[in-house]
Amino acid sequence: MANQLLAGKRGIITGALDENSIAWKVAQKCKEQGATFTLTNAPVAMRMGAINKLAEECGTKIFPADATVVEDLEKLYKDSVDYLGGKIDFVLHSIGMSPNVRKGKPYTDLNYDWYNKTLDISAGSFHKLIQSAHKLDLVNEGGSFVGLTYIASQRIFPDYGDMADAKSMLESIARGWGYHYGKSHKVRVNTISQSPTKTTAGSGVGGFDAFYTYADQMSPLGNASADACADYCVFMFSDLSRMITMQNLYHDGGFSNMGIAPQIVEKFIAE
Numbered sequence: 545m546a547n548q549l550l551a552g553k554r555g556i557i558t559g560a561l562d563e564n565s566i567a568w569k570v571a572q573k574c575k576e577q578g579a580t581f582t583l584t585n586a587p588v589a590m591r592m593g594a595i596n597k598l599a600e601e602c603g604t605k606i607f608p609a610d611a612t613v614v615e616d617l618e619k620l621y622k623d624s625v626d627y628l629g630g631k632i633d634f635v636l637h638s639i640g641m642s643p644n645v646r647k648g649k650p651y652t653d654l655n656y657d658w659y660n661k662t663l664d665i666s667a668g669s670f671h672k673l674i675q676s677a678h679k680l681d682l683v684n685e686g687g688s689f690v691g692l693t694y695i696a697s698q699r700i701f702p703d704y705g706d707m708a709d710a711k712s713m714l715e716s717i718a719r720g721w722g723y724h725y726g727k728s729h730k731v732r733v734n735t736i737s738q739s740p741t742k743t744t745a746g747s748g749v750g751g752f753d754a755f756y757t758y759a760d761q762m763s764p765l766g767n768a769s770a771d772a773c774a775d776y777c778v779f780m781f782s783d784l785s786r787m788i789t790m791q792n793l794y795h796d797g798g799f800s801n802m803g804i805a806p807q808i809v810e811k812f813i814a815e
């Protein structure tokens with residue numbers, strides 16, 4: 545693998561909760577590739593403490609911020625720029641949570657207060673994260689924002705519930721801000737549509753193990769791991785991807801272009 549792809553770049557990485565988190569792997573790979581960055585998570589997640597271990601390993605600091613609160617995000621940018629010694633080059637949005645999914649409310653019986661929370665935490669926060677940077681002008685020209693999404697935004701996966709609506713919104717925000725920030729500062733905004741991955745957020749979805757195995761068998765390359773996703777994020781933060789913006793990029797071992805896989809059909813023939 546190429547080395548030091550992110551030398552001299554400064555970033556902010558959200559969403560590392562424990563060592564299964566996709567953001568955790570992204571932080572480790574960014575460090576390996578020569579970037580400096582700060583870490584952030586919701587104050588409530590900080591209490592779990594695991595993120596301190598990551599900060600130590602990466603030789604950096606954590607600035608808590610609730611991603612739904614603009615004042616928190618503005619402070620996060622200012623503190624990160626002060627701590628890192630210059631404007632930011634890349635930002636990872638790795639945030640998702642649905643109270644409806646968590647509490648077993650199906651798409652046909654949503655609690656609308658929780659629905660608003662799902663949309664705000666999982667998608668609105670991406671808009672807020674980008675708008676705060678734009679207003680403060682704290683991201684360098686050529687900078688790169690990446691949000692993590694899932695194919696349920698575009699195809700129906702019934703158990704994914706209202707998170708599907710949030711992911712559609714997230715992908716739309718990448719196009720909206722990709723246009724505006726691209727025109728004003730040549731900053732790029734993309735989403736990466738990742739395979740099912742065994743993390744706290746992932747495993748919260750009903751029937752996760754079954755659809756993890758199903759996706760694995762449907763994909764010619766198998767499911768993409770969190771580690772491979774982190775490599776893709778590094779590429780998206782690097783100058784190698786400098787002309788890629790406003791895209792939803794599938795990182796799924798080929799799943800999104802499959803119709804049916806013989807391996808799965810054979811199971812029905814056997815029955």
Ligand SMILES: NC(=O)c1ccc[n+]([C@@H]2O[C@H](COP(=O)([O-])OP(=O)(O)OC[C@H]3O[C@@H](n4cnc5c(N)ncnc54)[C@H](O)[C@@H]3O)[C@@H](O)[C@H]2O)c1
Nearest residue numbers: 559561565566586589611639640692740741743744745746
């Ligand atoms: N795991 C999967 O199968 C999978 C597949 C595709 C996309 N994704 C997406 O990847 C991203 C990261 O999820 P993960 O799977 O690593 O799980 P995770 O549970 O490790 O990460 C989710 C993070 O969101 C943070 N968060 C929740 N509310 C917040 C708030 N108000 N402010 C700031 N942070 C908040 C949590 O503390 C946690 O760190 C999510 O957007 C998720 O939807 C996951």
